[in-house]
Amino acid sequence: MNTIKIFSLAAFFLFSSVVETRAQSVPKSTFKLDVGTETMLALGTKNRDNKLGYGGTLRLNYGLTDKLTLTLTSGYYNYLKTGPLKTFNDNFQVIPVKAGLKYFFAPQFYINGEGGIAFTRTYQNQINSVATGGIGWVYKGLDIGARYETLNGSRGANFNSVGVRIAYGFKL
Incomplete structure (x- = not known):
């Protein structure tokens, strides 16, 4: 019975968000600033020492068209060290600086x-290239997205993760 209620509620919520006629994209030639919180999970055996991450980001959005948005994103990620933690510096810390595009293929x-680039702080400070791809949903300022991200280190080390971002946007 509870499964039917949950499924019905989810279907109603999804249907009502899709039926809305106006897109939640950034209108052409306008700016929007998103403030978000992040939760990440590192993938692969190379990343076994730092699995769970959290952080915060700011994303500036500029509407190129009514469906296409230019994004500039920066923030701070902290991947927690598993096992005994000697100092906060045992964590894997990342400051990403990224530019990209967001395309609204359907309303919301x-x-x-x-x-872009990512500055990492560990026992070896590095500048890495970073690439991210994801999907998301926007409704009345709320922006929920999922992504895959990879950092390519200057010494050949890669760090891959999946993450969820929950943000709220303000029109500028």
Whole structure:
């Protein structure tokens, strides 16, 4: 019985968000600032020392068209070290600086891609290239997205993760 109630509620919520006629994209030639919180999970055996991550980001959106948005994103990620933690510096810390595009393929639903650099702070400070691809949903300022992100280190080390971002946008 509970499964039917949950499914019905989810279907109603999805249907009501899709039926709305106006897109939640950034209108052409306008700016929007998103403030978001992030939760990430590192993938692969190379990343076994730092699995769970959290952080915050700011994303500046500029409407190129009514469906296409230019994005500039920066923030801070902290991947927690598993096992005994000696100091906060044992964590894997990342400051990404990314530019990209967000395309609204349906009202309130988008795909996005970003690329840029990431400054990492561990026992070896590095500058890495970063690439991100994801999908998301926007409704009345709320922006919920999922993404895959990869950092390519200057010493050949890669760090891959999946993440969820929950943000709220303000028109500028």
